[in-house]
Amino acid sequence: MINKKRFLIIDDSITIISLMRWMxxxxxxxxxxxxxxxxxxxxxxxxxxxxxxxxxxxxxxxHHIDGGLIFDExxxxxxxxxxxxxxxxxxxxxxSVVTHFIELEPDDYLLKPLCPQxxxxxxxxxxVRKAVIAPLLSAMDNQDYQLALELCxxxxxxxxxxxxxxxxxYGDCLLRLRRHDEALAFYQKYCEETxxxxxxxxxxxxxxxxxxxxxxxxVFKAILTKHPCQPVARQSLANCMxxxxxLPDAIREFNIAHKVNPANPHRELILANLxxxxxxxxxxxxxxxxxxxxxxxxxxxxYGVAMNTxxxxxxxxxxxxxxxxxxxxxxxxxxxxxxxxxxxxGDSIAExxxxxxLGILAYINGDIKNALIVVHKLSVSDxxxxxxxxxxxxxxxxxxxxxxxxxxxxxxxxxxxxxxTNEDVLMLSQIKxxxxxxxEIQQRLQxxxxxxxxxxxxxxxxxxNQAISYAYKAFHRVPFNYKxxxxxxxxxxxxxxxxxxxxxxIHERESILKSCGWIxxxxxxxxxxxxxxxxxxxxxAIDKLSLSV
Numbered sequence: 084m085i086n087k088k089r090f091l092i093i094d095d096s097i098t099i100i101s102l103m104r105w106m107x108x109x110x111x112x113x114x115x116x117x118x119x120x121x122x123x124x125x126x127x128x129x130x131x132x133x134x135x136x137x138x139x140x141x142x143x144x145x146h147h148i149d150g151g152l153i154f155d156e157x158x159x160x161x162x163x164x165x166x167x168x169x170x171x172x173x174x175x176x177x178x179s180v181v182t183h184f185i186e187l188e189p190d191d192y193l194l195k196p197l198c199p200q201x202x203x204x205x206x207x208x209x210x211v212r213k214a215v216i217a218p219l220l221s222a223m224d225n226q227d228y229q230l231a232l233e234l235c236x237x238x239x240x241x242x243x244x245x246x247x248x249x250x251x252x253y254g255d256c257l258l259r260l261r262r263h264d265e266a267l268a269f270y271q272k273y274c275e276e277t278x279x280x281x282x283x284x285x286x287x288x289x290x291x292x293x294x295x296x297x298x299x300x301x302v303f304k305a306i307l308t309k310h311p312c313q314p315v316a317r318q319s320l321a322n323c324m325x326x327x328x329x330l331p332d333a334i335r336e337f338n339i340a341h342k343v344n345p346a347n348p349h350r351e352l353i354l355a356n357l358x359x360x361x362x363x364x365x366x367x368x369x370x371x372x373x374x375x376x377x378x379x380x381x382x383x384x385x386y387g388v389a390m391n392t393x394x395x396x397x398x399x400x401x402x403x404x405x406x407x408x409x410x411x412x413x414x415x416x417x418x419x420x421x422x423x424x425x426x427x428x429g430d431s432i433a434e435x436x437x438x439x440x441l442g443i444l445a446y447i448n449g450d451i452k453n454a455l456i457v458v459h460k461l462s463v464s465d466x467x468x469x470x471x472x473x474x475x476x477x478x479x480x481x482x483x484x485x486x487x488x489x490x491x492x493x494x495x496x497x498x499x500x501x502x503x504t505n506e507d508v509l510m511l512s513q514i515k516x517x518x519x520x521x522x523e524i525q526q527r528l529q530x531x532x533x534x535x536x537x538x539x540x541x542x543x544x545x546x547x548n549q550a551i552s553y554a555y556k557a558f559h560r561v562p563f564n565y566k567x568x569x570x571x572x573x574x575x576x577x578x579x580x581x582x583x584x585x586x587x588x589i590h591e592r593e594s595i596l597k598s599c600g601w602i603x604x605x606x607x608x609x610x611x612x613x614x615x616x617x618x619x620x621x622x623x624a625i626d627k628l629s630l631s632v
Contacts, residue, residue, distance in 0.1 A: 085207060086111035088136035092119040093126040093153065094172065095145035099195070103139060106199045123148035124380055130162040137206060138163065142173035142180060142192075148380055151346055154187055156381045165220035168209045172197070182314045182344045212245055219252065228256040247279065254285045263293050280306060284315050296323050312343045318350075318508060325511050330357050348377035349509065352388070356512035359395065360519030362402060365412070368395035386427075387472030390436040393419045394476055397447045398523075413447065420444060435466055439476045446483050449591065451562050451598035455605075458484055471500040471513055475520060482524030485531075485563040494521065531561030538570055547574055558595055565606040568599035569617055575624035593628050596621070 090107060094100050100119045107117060118133070120126050123146040130138070130153075138157075142150035150171050157163055171187070173180055174195035184192050190209045193202065213220065216238055222231040235253040239246055250273065257266035270286035273279065287302035303320035306313055321336035334357050341350050355370030371392040378384050396416035400409045420440050427433030442457030461477055468474045474497040481490035497517055504510035534557035541550035551574040557567050575596055600621040603609060609617070 085137075085203070085210065086113075086116075088112065088116065088210070089134070090117045090137045090139065091126070091129060091133075091135045092117065092139045093121075093123075093144070093150070094119075094139075094141035095121050095143075096141070097121060099141070099172075102197065103202075106197065106202050109199065110203045122146070123153060126153055127156055127162075127381070130157060131160070135163065135167060137168045137170070137210070139170050139172055139193075142171050142183075143175055147377060149346065151183055151187055152348070152378065152381055152383075154189055155349075155383065159382050161224070165224045166213045166217040168206065168213055170206065170209065178312055179344045179346065182312055183346050186314050186344070186347060212248070215242055216245065216249065219249070223252065223256075226259075228259045232256045232260070251279075251281050251285075254282070258285070258288060258292060261292070263289055267293070280310065280313060280316075284313075284319060287316070287319055291319070291323055291326070296327060299323050314340050314344060322508050322511065325357070325508075325515060328515075330361055330515060333357060334361075348374050348383070349506075351377070353509055353512040355395075356509075356516040360512075360515040362398075362519065362523060364395040364399035364402065368392050368399065371395060385470055385472055386430075386433050386436040387470035387474075387476065389423065390420075390440045391472045391476060393423065393440055394443055394479070397443055398479075400447065417444065431466075435464075436473055436476070439473065439480060442480045443476065443483065446480065446562070449559075449562075449594045449598060451484075452601045454480070454484055454562075455602075458486060458489070462489055468496060468500070471497060471504065474500055475517065479520060479524070482520075483527070485528065485561045490524070527560045531557050531564065531567075534560060535564055535567045535570075538567065542570060542574070547578065550574055551578075555592075555595065558599070562598065563602055565603050565608060568603045569609075569613075571595065571599045572603065572617055572620050572624055575627060576620040578624075578627055589628060593625075596624055596628065 085107075090112065092100050092103050094103070100121070104114065104117055104119070108114065118129060118135075120129060123144050126140070127148075140150045140153055144150055144153070148156075150173070154169060154171065157169065163169065168190045171184060171189045171192040172195065173192065176194055190213065191205055193205060216234075219231055219234040219238060222228070222234060232253060235249050235256070239249050239253075242249065254266060254269055254273070257263075257269060266285070266289045270282050270289055273282035274286055283302060283306050287299045287306070290296075290299035290302060300320060300323050303316045303323070306316040307320065310316070317336055317340040321333045321340070324330070324333035324336060334354060337350055337354050337357070341347070341354070344350075351370050351374040355367045355374060358364070358367035358370060371388055375384065375389050375392060393416045396412050396419065400412040400416070403409050403412065420437070423433075423440070424437055427437050438457055438460060442454050442461070445451070445454040445457065458480060461480070468477065474493060478490060478493040478497050481493050494517075501510060501513045501517060504513060534553050538550045538553035538557055541547075541553060551571065554567055554571045554574065557564065558571060561567070575592065600618075603617055603621075604614065
């Protein structure tokens with residue numbers, strides 16, 4: 084039955100490709116029906132250009148895009164039809180590979196060395212199964228879950244050999260249709276009659292959907308007691324913890340899964356999102372970098388995530404108490420952004436993300452004028468953001484700069500993009516990331532307000548040194564507070580020699596002073612007379628700083 088099927092063989096070994104060709108030829112398949120490649124990127128191109136009946140893909144490709152990522156790309160871009168067979172082939176039967184197959188769910192997987200008879204038998208078996216239930220698989224691909232339920236009832240009667248596979252799809256459809264009471268009864272009955280792990284996981288996921296997180300966690304923990312390396316149960320347990328807001332516990336569970344199977348880049352992204360939500364930006368940057376490195380060349384690659392790697396380094400510099408560490412993080416981020424800039428020329432999406440990154444970098448460096456110029460360019464841009472991470476960084480820039488209208492609108496866009504994510508666990512991690520960013524911005528705005536009030540109070544007491552110390556700290560939290568900018572200009576202009584002993588360097592004070600002057604001049608709330616007087620104080624302050632050098 085396979086002699087008229089079209090095959091694609093993907094393997095980094097020419098010897099293995101030749102062996103598979105020989106076995107297929109022996110089963111009556113002509114070389115005219117067999118394509119092959121040793122190149123991961125070429126494999127993806129072939130899959131996008133041609134239709135194959137069977138794909139035989141090596142798992143451990145000699146490329147950063149391995150068989151797992153090729154299969155992920157196939158699913159993301161729908162490069163094969165519902166009746167095409169995708170089989171992973173590997174010589175590695177280690178726990179990490181086996182657990183990755185459980186997560187990937189290819190149609191089958193074969194272990195090298197290959198036995199000719201078993202090789203052909205397994206291919207034929209999967210082809211028959213997919214041919215029999217092709218309409219059901221097509222309904223699932225089209226997300227027509229009601230039709231899929233009806234087909235499951237029909238196929239279950241006449242295809243006893245596939246009943247376990249069909250029932251698994253049936254339960255999944257009930258959950259996707261939010262028919263939770265039916266799903267609960269279905270999975271409870273199945274768990275009583277069988278010891279299938281998928282039914283136990285389905286039961287836990289049903290409890291989670293019903294909001295009974297205690298029962299859900301108990302189910303997943305019971306599975307993991309018997310099968311500690313079961314990746315779906317581990318991820319489902321972590322998902323419960325995310326729903327509860329127990330992010331450190333969720334991170335712990337995801338890390339346990341990642342130690343078993345470090346090849347899954349999707350989990351790197353989820354972990355990086357959660358680290359961001361907890362303001363652990365240095366760890367987030369490392370996770371985003373590993374993800375981007377792994378998925379480069381696939382549709383998972385995102386310029387927004389790439390830029391978020393460097394923005395995370397910038398944000399990490401805001402939270403360290405060490406001057407040396409601050410400078411190192413800032414230097415590393417600047418170098419990475421410069422490197423990104425050199426590679427992004429001519430790519431409008433990359434350049435758009437670069438603009439956002441440069442705006443945040445300008446803000447971190449106290450270059451408020453250029454940060455505002457970027458804000459203006461973004462606010463009038465007609466480019467529609469389709470990437471959650473890109474919009475998140477726009478939101479951050481508006482929030483850091485203290486522009487509430489733009490910030491609120493951007494936050495709504497980011498929330499909408501988040502809801503469009505088609506993977507539940509990733510979407511939840513993005514929601515937590517967005518909540519964390521919102522809290523982070525609000526925290527900085529509140530800190531800036533308190534510090535400004537303290538600076539004003541100290542000014543009323545004529546405690547100039549304490550006042551300007553608080554004013555500088557307030558500026559670094561909320562630079563666009565025109566009253567605080569006026570206070571900095573005034574205190575610098577009227578400063579006594581002792582103020583020059585401030586821990587803030589002359590260069591930094593000059594940069595802040597110029598930003599304050601520009602902000603005050605461009606704010607429409609001060610009167611013309613207030614601006615005139617402040618302008619005079621500004622030049623007096625500049626002269627004072629010049630004499631301090």
